[in-house]
Amino acid sequence: RKEVEQDPGPFNVPEGATVAFNCTYSNSASQSFFWYRQDCRKEPKLLMSVYSSGNEDGRFTAQLNRASQYISLLIRDSKLSDSATYLCVPNSGGYNKLIFGAGTRLAVHP
């Protein structure tokens, strides 16, 4: 089993839609979790951090289910500018080595 599994998508949604991505992880010792956003041919940038059961930042909500070992990212009122790949990242190393999922691609259309 891969350490991190994500639905690769693509998710094609209209502007204004609500979309959710799920991510499962295998290392039960992971303490913190992150969602990174990566635009095409650009570097990853941190979108959200999750330390407890969840986190909300504007239109973005991340939820963590430790018992089932999955985290989700919910995007409300999608914008064209949300089109990107979203990478799920459990923090598995004491020195914060990042283990990335393969990413879920989102395409928001007019």
Add this chain to the structure above:
Amino acid sequence: DTGVSQNPRHKITKRGQNVTFRCDPISEHNRLYWYRQTLGQGPEFLTYFQNEAQLEKSRLLSDRFSAERPKGSFSTLEIQRTEQGDSAMYLCASSLSLASSYNEQFFGPGTRLTVL
């Protein structure tokens, strides 16, 4: 620009040649990471430095790969005798270590390597 910088941004080389990439982290950051990313995959961890000490190397880092951070500031990643399978985006990230919790890793724009 005070972010992480990487040079060159693109490198095309012939199989068998050696290449060297440079990463300049954010100035006060003491941790520096190298990752590799291929098409359709997330970044994969290669190696990590705390100051000038290289503390871990992934098994992905074969004997042809070597990384240094001689003065605890910039780092270089060298690939000797390049192979076509080395073609990828090489990403550098840096962070500032604190006593606890996660410290955000800031990524550079990457060096895209193409081995012909």
